Amino acid sequence: xxxxxxxxxxxxxxxxxxxxxxxxxxxxxxxxxxxxxxxxxxxxxxxxxxxxxxxxxxxxxxxxxxxxxxxxxxxxxxxxxxxxxxxxxxxxxxxxxxxxxxxxxxxxxxxxxxxxxxxxxxxxxxxxxxxxxxxxxxxxxxxxxxxxx
Ligand SMILES: CC(C)(COP(=O)(O)OP(=O)(O)OC[C@H]1O[C@@H](n2cnc3c(N)ncnc32)[C@H](O)[C@@H]1OP(=O)(O)O)[C@@H](O)C(=O)NCCC(=O)NCCS
Numbered sequence: 001x002x003x004x005x006x007x008x009x010x011x012x013x014x015x016x017x018x019x020x021x022x023x024x025x026x027x028x029x030x031x032x033x034x035x036x037x038x039x040x041x042x043x044x045x046x047x048x049x050x051x052x053x054x055x056x057x058x059x060x061x062x063x064x065x066x067x068x069x070x071x072x073x074x075x076x077x078x079x080x081x082x083x084x085x086x087x088x089x090x091x092x093x094x095x096x097x098x099x100x101x102x103x104x105x106x107x108x109x110x111x112x113x114x115x116x117x118x119x120x121x122x123x124x125x126x127x128x129x130x131x132x133x134x135x136x137x138x139x140x141x142x143x144x145x146x147x148x149x
Contacts, residue, residue: 003056005096007103010051010063012042017060018053021086037083041065048111050080052103054087054096062087064100068111080108082118101134119143 010018015038019031041051047068054062065084071077082104087096108116117139120127 004058005099006055007052007099008055009049010038010041010053010065012038014038014053014060014063018063018086021061021063021088022084024089025086037065041067050104050107050111052100052107054100056091056096061091062096062100064097064104066104066108066116068108068113077114078112080111080113080116082116097130098134105134117141 015031015034018038019029019034022034023029038051040046042049047070050068051065052063053060063084063086064082066080066082068080069078082101085097085100087100105116116136118131118136120131
C-alpha cells in the first residue's frame with residue numbers, strides 16, 4: 001500500500017511527537033528542552049519559523065529544527081542554523097531526512113539566507129557523511145570552547 005508523505009511547518013502541537021522520536025534515537029527524554037526550543041522557533045516575534053516536520057499517513061515521523069539570523073552576532077550576512085534533525089528509527093533510510101533538508105534549504109534560499117551552518121560531533125561519522133552527501137563542507141568558522149574549572 002502506498003504511504004502518504006507530506007512536509008509542513010513545525011507547530012507547537014508537534015511537541016509530543018518530536019520528544020518521542022528524539023527519545024527513540026537518543027535514549028533520553030528531553031521534553032523540557034524541546035518545549036523551550038519549540039516555543040522559541042515558533043515565536044513570530046523572534047524570527048521566521050524555518051522548522052519543518054515530515055508526516056507519513058498523518059503521523060509525524062521526522063523533523064528539522066533551525067533558526068534564521070538576519071545580520072545578528074556581528075555577522076553581516078543572513079545565515080541559518082540547523083540545530084536538530086531526527087527521523088523515527090522505524091522509517092530511517094527512506095530519504096525522509098534528505099527531503100526535510102532539501103525543503104529546509106529551498107525555504108532558506110527564498111528567505112534570502114546566504115549560508116547554513118550546523119555542528120556535527122567530530123566522531124559522528126554517519127551524520128558527517130549525511131551532511132557531506134548534501135554538499136555541506138567544513139566551515140571557515142572555528143568552534144572555540146572553554147572548560148570551566
Ligand atoms: C541522521 C538521520 C536524521 C537520517 O535520517 P534518514 O531519514 O534515515 O536519512 P535519509 O534516509 O535521508 O538518509 C540516510 C541514508 O539512507 C539512504 N537513503 C536515502 N533515501 C533512500 C531510499 N529511498 N531508499 C534507500 N536508502 C535511501 C541514503 O543513501 C543515506 O545514506 P548516507 O546517510 O549514508 O548517505 C537519522 O538517522 C536520525 O534521526 N539519527 C538519530 C538522530 C541524530 O543523530 N540526529 C542528528 C543530531 S542533531
